Amino acid sequence: MIDILLSTYNGALYINDFIESLLQQTYTNWHLWIRDDHSTDETCSIIQKYTNQYPNCISQLKDDYGNVGFLKSFETLLHSAHAPYIMFADQDDIWLPDKIQHAMEAMKECEKQHNQNTPIVVYSDLQVVDNHLNTIQPSFWNMAKIRPDLLKTPIKLASNNFVTGCTMLFNQASKKISLPFGKHALLHDAVIALTTLVHNGILVYNSHTDILYRQHNQNTIGANHVENNGKYIIYKLTHIPKILQTYERLYAQARDVFPISRLDFILTDLYICYRDDFCVYCDIQWRSIYSCAVREYIISIAR
Numbered sequence: 001m002i003d004i005l006l007s008t009y010n011g012a013l014y015i016n017d018f019i020e021s022l023l024q025q026t027y028t029n030w031h032l033w034i035r036d037d038h039s040t041d042e043t044c045s046i047i048q049k050y051t052n053q054y055p056n057c058i059s060q061l062k063d064d065y066g067n068v069g070f071l072k073s074f075e076t077l078l079h080s081a082h083a084p085y086i087m088f089a090d091q092d093d094i095w096l097p098d099k100i101q102h103a104m105e106a107m108k109e110c111e112k113q114h115n116q117n118t119p120i121v122v123y124s125d126l127q128v129v130d131n132h133l134n135t136i137q138p139s140f141w142n143m144a145k146i147r148p149d150l151l152k153t154p155i156k157l158a159s160n161n162f163v164t165g166c167t168m169l170f171n172q173a174s175k176k177i178s179l180p181f182g183k184h185a186l187l188h189d190a191v192i193a194l195t196t197l198v199h200n201g202i203l204v205y206n207s208h209t210d211i212l213y214r215q216h217n218q219n220t221i222g223a224n225h226v227e228n229n230g231k232y233i234i235y236k237l238t239h240i241p242k243i244l245q246t247y248e249r250l251y252a253q254a255r256d257v258f259p260i261s262r263l264d265f266i267l268t269d270l271y272i273c274y275r276d277d278f279c280v281y282c283d284i285q286w287r288s289i290y291s292c293a294v295r296e297y298i299i300s301i302a303r
Helices: 015-023 043-053 069-079 099-111 154-159 172-178 188-198 230-237 240-257 262-274 284-302
Strands: 002-008 030-036 058-060 085-089 120-123 127-129 135-137 169-171 202-205 211-214
Touching (some): 002 015, 085 099, 085 172, 099 120, 099 202, 154 188, 154 240, 169 172, 188 240, 240 262
Antiparallel strands (some): 085 169, 120 169, 127 135
16 A cells, blocks of 8 residues: 655646646555645645545545645655555646556565665656646756766765655655655655665666646746746856755755765755756856855855
């Protein structure tokens, strides 16, 4: 059994599409748990429609917390997940019919080599599409210039998470070591992936890209096309203080999970960025921006 956890907020435009894609899955041993984060549109009535129509496989988790944001909402759902396996879902994506099946096959193959107490997270790439499901980029990793094969240690993963929540399948062992989230947690997927790696768990690559990662103007978190994006470069140039703030927040998130110095955090990220065969933000222009931000950050912590 898999508990699929969906946090919703004003998702009326797309949530029908997502749930219908879930109902078309070839793997059927799952239960969808939905927590709505105080939506003001028709999301709740749509959820009610599906819980009434499919009471055996779709339920709503209700509480008195109100609007807590996506991180705390997913954490609340995660505390309530008791199935052997868990997945996260986003309200605006589309799951291709074999998504769960392929993820479970990768999980079962890994379990043949490890005992049931080993934390395991299965993850994959994503297909980036627009709000009409037209393909923007068949690979999110290529779009963002991400090389997961170079980010397999905790210190590297801490500043460059590549495990996206809606692609994840993980076991109870990963859940137990990840809860509660640290007080500096930013992203539920990053915390779980990093915690799993720190505790000698396994991150398993699922080579099937079975999710349509929909991009629209209401995304809480979206995909940036790094290469040849002038607006992106200009934004980074004019927001160096924000870059430094992001550094500090990522560092604090990592410190909640394992001991790491600021200097090691910075130098590792700098090493990743300047490798000849890899740069998360690979443009020549961005490298100069990145250097400036890092220099200012090192000066600030040295004061």
